[in-house]
Amino acid sequence: DAKTTQPPSMDCAEGRAANLPCNHSTISGNEYVYWYRQIHSQGPQYIIHGLKNNETNEMASLIITEDRKSSTLILPHATLRDTAVYYCTPIIIQGAQKLVFGQGTRLTINP
Amino acid sequence: GAVVSQHPSRVICKSGTSVKIECRSLDFQATTMFWYRQFPKQSLMLMATSNEGSKATYEQGVEKDKFLINHASLTLSTLTVTSAHPEDSSFYICSASSGLGYNEQFFGPGTRLTVL
Numbered sequence: 001d002a003k004t005t006q007p008p009s010m011d012c013a014e015g016r017a018a019n020l021p022c023n024h025s026t027i028s029g030n031e032y033v034y035w036y037r038q039i040h041s042q043g044p045q046y047i048i049h050g051l052k053n054n055e056t057n058e059m060a061s062l063i064i065t066e067d068r069k070s071s072t073l074i075l076p077h078a079t080l081r082d083t084a085v086y087y088c089t090p091i092i093i094q095g096a097q098k099l100v101f102g103q104g105t106r107l108t109i110n111p
Numbered sequence: 112g113a114v115v116s117q118h119p120s121r122v123i124c125k126s127g128t129s130v131k132i133e134c135r136s137l138d139f140q141a142t143t144m145f146w147y148r149q150f151p152k153q154s155l156m157l158m159a160t161s162n163e164g165s166k167a168t169y170e171q172g173v174e175k176d177k178f179l180i181n182h183a184s185l186t187l188s189t190l191t192v193t194s195a196h197p198e199d200s201s202f203y204i205c206s207a208s209s210g211l212g213y214n215e216q217f218f219g220p221g222t223r224l225t226v227l
Contacts, residue, residue: 098157101155
C-alpha cells in the first residue's frame with residue numbers, strides 16, 4: 001500500500017483558505033487520491049477524489065501535481081465547522097479495496 | 112452520498128460480556144463492508160474486511176475468535192466483541208462499498224464501546 005505523509009496539525013483563520021498538503025510519492029498508476037475528514041467522535045466523511053486532474057466540488061478543491069507524488073486539498077473559505085482531522089489516502093480505482101489511513105492532519109479553524 | 116447506519120451508537124457493558132454492533136447500508140447493496148477501530152487520538156485501524164456470504168478477512172493482529180464478523184446480507188454486517196475487556200473499549204466504525212465502478216466507501220457514524 002502506498003504511504004502518505006501529512007503535517008500533524010494546522011491552523012487557519014475563519015474565512016480564509018485552508019491548504020492541506022499530502023505527500024504520496026509511492027502512489028501507483030491505478031490509484032486515485034481520496035480525501036476524507038473526521039469530525040470529533042463521528043465517522044469519516046468523504047470530501048473529494050482525483051486521479052491526475054485537478055478537481056472541485058461543493059466542499060473543496062483538489063490540486064494534484066503532475067507527477068502525482070503529492071496533492072493539496074483546498075477549503076476555499078474555512079468555517080469553524082471545518083475543524084476536523086483530514087486524511088488523504090490512495091485507493092485502487094475499481095473494486096472494494098481496503099483503506100489505509102495515516103495519522104492525518106488535525107485542522108483547527110480559529111475565529 | 113449513500114447512507115450507512117450503525118447501531119447502537121454507544122454501549123457500556125461489563126467485562127466478560129459480548130456486544131454486537133450492527134452496520135447497515137440503507138440505500139445501496141454493499142458487497143463489501145469494512146470494520147475499523149479507533150483509539151483516542153489515533154487514526155482508524157482496519158480490523159477486517161467482510162464480503163457478503165463469505166468469511167471475513169482479518170488484519171494481522173486481530174483475533175478472529177474475539178471479533179466475530181457476519182455479513183449475511185447485502186445490507187447488513189455485524190461485529191460481535193466476545194468476552195469484552197476494558198482494553199476493547201474503543202470507537203468502532205464500519206464502512207460499506209458496492210464494489211461497482213469507482214471504489215468509494217461510505218462510513219457509518221461509529222459505535223462507542225466502553226467496557227467496565
